[in-house]
Amino acid sequence: MKPRHQGKARLFNNPFLEKLTYTPIGVPIIIFVSIAIGLVYIGFIYGFLSVLSAIGLFILGWFLFTLVEYVAHRFVFHMNTDTELKKKVQYTFHGNHHDYPKDKKRLAMPPLVSLLIASGFFFVFRFVFSHLVFGLLSGFLFGYAMYLLVHYAVHAYAPPKNFLKILWIHHSIHHYNTPEVAFGVSSPLWDWIFNTMPGTSNKWAKLNK
Numbered sequence: 241m242k243p244r245h246q247g248k249a250r251l252f253n254n255p256f257l258e259k260l261t262y263t264p265i266g267v268p269i270i271i272f273v274s275i276a277i278g279l280v281y282i283g284f285i286y287g288f289l290s291v292l293s294a295i296g297l298f299i300l301g302w303f304l305f306t307l308v309e310y311v312a313h314r315f316v317f318h319m320n321t322d323t324e325l326k327k328k329v330q331y332t333f334h335g336n337h338h339d340y341p342k343d344k345k346r347l348a349m350p351p352l353v354s355l356l357i358a359s360g361f362f363f364v365f366r367f368v369f370s371h372l373v374f375g376l377l378s379g380f381l382f383g384y385a386m387y388l389l390v391h392y393a394v395h396a397y398a399p400p401k402n403f404l405k406i407l408w409i410h411h412s413i414h415h416y417n418t419p420e421v422a423f424g425v426s427s428p429l430w431d432w433i434f435n436t437m438p439g440t441s442n443k444w445a446k447l448n449k
Contacts, residue, residue: 248343249343260350261350265388265389268351268354279378283375288375297372297374297378307430309426318423344392383426386426387425394407394408394412423436
């Protein structure tokens, strides 16, 4: 199905559940930036982090998020829909966004779902990295908040006349030309590494010249 510039998908027949799928973008951004700040604060208060370790772990966590963003987008949100269940799951979480990319209230997962996933990451990071979780997860969740900001901006606003324009072009290629490439949203880094960058002959690439 070609992307539609107007309208929105109907995901649930139940009006309450349907309403829960609408997410004003500012809500999750504020939530996750606040949690990121809170984690660093707790790390300092209880002596788990120093200034240098907090900065280093924050950057590492942010970097790790860009990899998770790429992997989730490529292999989960664009999973092989070879069963009816997979088709339903994929469409609910991501396929509807490709059908209606201008639906601004579905550019982020509902905060409750995001919080549950973030809680899962906390326990995993805590188990693997012990007290370093307060720096790593802070950067990871801040990376998610920046992803939400970038994703909203590239769908809601015209591209800027600076180096950030490449993010608009990159994501536009994914949506309107070749959905099998350009999986990075907040960064094209992993597309370069895993060879899923759009070809230079692509007509969208000419916009960056």
